[in-house]
Amino acid sequence: MPLVNKDGSEFDSRNVERKSIGELRKEAILPDIDGFYNIDTVKVDAVLISHPHLDHYGLGHFVNTKIPFYLGEATHKLIDITRLFIGRGLEISKAHYFDHRETLSIGDLTITPYLNDHSGFNAYGFLIEGDGKRIYYTGDFRAHGRKEGIFHQFVNDPPANIDCLLMEGTNIGNVEKTCQKEEKLEDELITIINESSKLTLFQTSGQNIDRLVTFFRACRRSNKILVLDIYTSTVLFNLFKFRNTLPYPSKSFPEIKVFFTKFHADILGKNDHDKLLYYFNNFRVRKEDIEANPEKYVMITRPSMKYILDKLNNIDGGDYIYSLWGGYLEKEWERQFKDYLINRGFEFHHIHTSGHADLKTLKKMVNAVNPKWIIPIHTFNSRDYEEHFSHPVKVMQDGETLNV
Ligand SMILES: [Zn+2]
Incomplete structure (x- = not known):
């Protein structure tokens, strides 16, 4: 989805390169996390990349190169091809590859990637478990692409006992929309x-x-x-x-x-x-x-x-x-x-159809996962979630912390 500034104007990524990491953190363009960037002593264990769309990894080159990236192998390939043709961008020095439904451990957390149907190739959602709590991050997804079967597999066999569902809602503001296959x-x-x-x-x-x-x-x-x-x-x-x-x-x-x-x-x-x-x-x-x-x-x-x-x-x-x-x-x-x-x-x-789920598909996701809370992400319409789902919704701001 298009990136915007806080006031809704178009985000110009060229401005980013003219600013220091300190300025970018202050402006909340980069997450305000200690031990994450090239100028810091490392305090972060890993970065998870859902898929190779620039709104999901475009500022990754600011991350300390000692921190490993976990991603699909095809995602890494596409990131490299993008850098080759654009002439700049993320170069991952420590890559760990994951696969559909193969659980991995990072520190105290257990992560299980789930392959998605999305307009981006090799896109994943993540089940994140730790300290007896379970979060599901949907990543970007839909159910009308050429991998729609993977969505049906997911809703037939979803991760259980989810405390928080972090769900994308790119299309949630468009109630009438049914996406074409x-x-x-x-x-x-x-x-x-x-x-x-x-x-x-x-x-x-x-x-x-x-x-x-x-x-x-x-x-x-x-x-x-x-x-x-x-x-x-x-x-x-x-x-x-x-x-x-x-x-x-x-x-x-x-x-x-x-x-x-x-x-x-x-x-x-x-x-x-x-x-x-x-x-x-x-x-x-x-x-x-x-x-x-x-x-x-x-x-x-x-x-x-x-x-x-x-x-x-x-x-x-x-x-x-x-x-x-x-x-x-x-x-x-x-x-x-x-x-x-x-x-x-x-x-x-x-002639086009969206890379993201329509409202009907978002509802199927919520009903399948049946979370204690829904947290809107990747949307311009986070306030709309409450009217569409009976599950409690927690709208969060950038940089806000939530204890699950
Ligand atoms: Zn995407």
Whole structure:
């Protein structure tokens, strides 16, 4: 979800790098914890990372490098790929990997990770036990993605006797909302792609793996070729190891081609990943191929690729599928990019479903866990919880301590 300042204005992460750790603690941008940061003597045993979304680990580089991180192995891989392509970010020196429902101990605490259905890959909730008390942190979750079965497994066999349920409520303010399933999006995409006699462009997160699979399946069912950039290809290539049904540029998936940009090719070339670049070259699609038969292709795009599109001829009048949260369209560069494509005659479509649970799913979570208390997290609407759940709700402020 988008990060905001206390007054609700957009949080600009660039400001963070200009401030000291002391200032960031004072402003509650970093948690005010002694022995946690690079300038301190270590007093913290571990950091748990739920999943590789930046709102969950983006300030992790301030943490003392002597403190171990516990996370999924695929999460670590995605954090590394993000740093490779952005050129900065969290570099974890002490990593411990966990797995679905495999309990581990950290100090006096026992932790059991539970894999979630979420738009982020390898996302977990945590059962945290200690001193006879049990807390469940949901992480980010939903029940309408390609791993919805994992949510049903959870509610059929939830952790028992939970004192506090720390539950995300990204969508709790939208009572009417019932989230569409990824399969439904696939059908909608097929309709657009099949009717298009020109190039189809689509914009989504290169790490929303469920959505990339949805685009891949829609292309396969429409006899179209899915064109990915080097960044997205690198993500899928690396994640295949963790889920061997994932499509990625390879002989097994001839419907996937890779479009080279100098910027991305240089990143791989300059960071000792030449082999991967040569590998992708086997599946390369060139500008001339797309210009000759634009109707054959469904190509990933984003505002930073405008200069590529400027040079692509014979693509005007195609379709532009925006497959991200609609709120991002309020950002200036997103709006400008949309206007640019509309000026080139592209028809705009918004095809998206949330990465987070709708109210119906949140209720299923609460009923399954049946906690003594619910604590709202990851929401702009923590005051709404009381009206939706019969369990007691404790709304907490940043930095506030609760004795369970
Ligand atoms: Zn997330």
